[in-house]
Structure formats: C-alpha cells, structure tokens
Amino acid sequence: MTEPETRGFPELKPVDAPPELDRFVSAVRRLQDLAVSTNPPGDTWIAATEQIERACAELEQHVVADVHAPAGRATKLAGLGSPLLPPWTVTAYGADGVTMEGEFRRFHVGGNMAVHGGVIPLFYDWHFGMVVSAAGRPISRTAYLHVEYRAVTPIDTPLISRGRIERLDGRKAFLTATMTDPDGTVLSEATGLMIKLLPHQP
Structure with missing residues (x-):
C-alpha cells in the first residue's frame, strides 16, 4: 500500500x-491585547x-477535529484565522519563496513595548512551514531554528518578512x-532546517 504524502498527518x-x-x-485578538494592558x-x-466563560460554554458545543476547524487553515485571513499566530498575511507565495506582511500587537510585548523574543521564532517557524508548502515539499518537521536579533522589533508597525529555501539535500x-x-x-534573520517525514513518523 502506498504511503500518502501526508505521512500520517490529517490532510489539511x-x-x-x-x-x-x-x-x-x-475580537479574540483585541481581548488578548486588553488582557495584558489593563x-x-x-x-x-x-x-x-x-462573559468569557459564557462564550466558552457556547463554543464548546461545537468542538470538532482539527481537520474540520477553519482556524489555522483560513489562508485569506490574518494569521490563518488562528489567534495563536500573529496577524500577518501572505503577500507572495511560490516555489522561489514566501513573503509575509503584518504587525505585532500589545499582546506580543515582552517588555518596554518591544516584541517578546520568543514570539519571533514562533513567527519564523510558521513562515518556514509556508515556504516548504509553497515549494511543494511533503510534510516536514522543524529540526532546528536559529534566530539572530538585529534590532528591537516594534509593535503596531507594518513589517515584512521574506523567506526562501536556501538549498535542498535529500529530505532536508x-x-x-x-x-x-x-x-x-x-530586525531579525532566521535560518532553519525542515526535514521531510518518513512513513509513520508523527
């Protein structure tokens, strides 16, 4: 039996x-901002x-598997429609790379109104996943992710990130x-290694 290209992942x-x-x-993003600034x-x-508890009780009646929830797969929405991801959108998508534009908000502040250092690797991990997808590569996992911080990353400022595959080496x-x-x-530069999964790898 041929192993599907999803390598055990649900087909998203x-x-x-x-x-x-x-x-x-x-509204959730606004709530996140207010939760850390009031x-x-x-x-x-x-x-x-x-009020939040009532909203949760109403939503809990509609919980579905990840393959059916639109959040995280809504490619036309900022952050793919997921509050986990910063509100960035893809502005160029192809085999030669992916460009993303957006901003970070009050929720992402680590101190002194600058973006938390841990949020930036989260963004790059997402960006690299988009790059791999745009290049037509199979499902891959992050083997390493290295970020060099060149300057303070501000909030509420339009930013741009350009990512691409530097080279391929088999599954790497x-x-x-x-x-x-x-x-x-x-503001920052990142390098990473994404490795194509073998059959049955989670």
Missing part, C-alpha cells in the same frame, strides 16, 4: 472560512470573566528569512 487543505470567523478572531477593579475582572530543506521594518532596517 486551505478553506474558505465563514466571514464570521474574521470578526470573531479580531488593570480594572476587581468587579470588572469578574464581569469580564463571566535549509531555509532563510529576514524581517524588516518600513525603512528597510533588518
């Missing part, structure tokens, strides 16, 4: 997400928590990416 295809998802994820009195915390794809600000200042 881009979906046309319902328009309501865009508004919902935008200091209301105790009764406001309680009231807000109760070596990748690079660079993030810049509107003036072209290099």
Whole structure:
C-alpha cells in the first residue's frame, strides 16, 4: 500500500472560512491585547470573566477535529484565522519563496513595548512551514531554528518578512528569512532546517 504524502498527518487543505470567523478572531485578538494592558477593579475582572466563560460554554458545543476547524487553515485571513499566530498575511507565495506582511500587537510585548523574543521564532517557524508548502515539499518537521536579533522589533508597525529555501539535500530543506521594518532596517534573520517525514513518523 502506498504511503500518502501526508505521512500520517490529517490532510489539511486551505478553506474558505465563514466571514464570521474574521470578526470573531479580531475580537479574540483585541481581548488578548486588553488582557495584558489593563488593570480594572476587581468587579470588572469578574464581569469580564463571566462573559468569557459564557462564550466558552457556547463554543464548546461545537468542538470538532482539527481537520474540520477553519482556524489555522483560513489562508485569506490574518494569521490563518488562528489567534495563536500573529496577524500577518501572505503577500507572495511560490516555489522561489514566501513573503509575509503584518504587525505585532500589545499582546506580543515582552517588555518596554518591544516584541517578546520568543514570539519571533514562533513567527519564523510558521513562515518556514509556508515556504516548504509553497515549494511543494511533503510534510516536514522543524529540526532546528536559529534566530539572530538585529534590532528591537516594534509593535503596531507594518513589517515584512521574506523567506526562501536556501538549498535542498535529500529530505532536508535549509531555509532563510529576514524581517524588516518600513525603512528597510533588518530586525531579525532566521535560518532553519525542515526535514521531510518518513512513513509513520508523527
């Protein structure tokens, strides 16, 4: 029996997400920003928590497997429609590389209004996955990811990141990416290795 190209992963295809998802994820992102930037009195915390708990109870009735949830597969939405990912969108997608544009927000601050150092590798790991997909490579896992921080990454600022495959070596794809600000200042650079999975590898 021939092993499918998904290598044991569920086959995830881009979906046309319902328009309501865009508004919902935008609201969740706003909630994330507010959760780390406000200091209301105790009764406001309680009231807000109760509203969130009611929303969770309503959504829990509709939990589905990952292959059926549109979040993370909505390619036309910022962050693929997933609150886990920063609100960036793909602006160029092809075998020669992937360009992404977007910004980081208050939720992503690590200190002194700069983007948390750990958020940036998360972004690059996602970006590299998009590069591998655009190149038509099979399902791959990250073997390593190295980030060099060149300058402080600001929030609420339009940024751009360009990534591509540097070279291929059998199952291995070596990748690079660079993030810049509107003036072209290099904020960070990343290199990584993505390895194509063997049959039955998780």
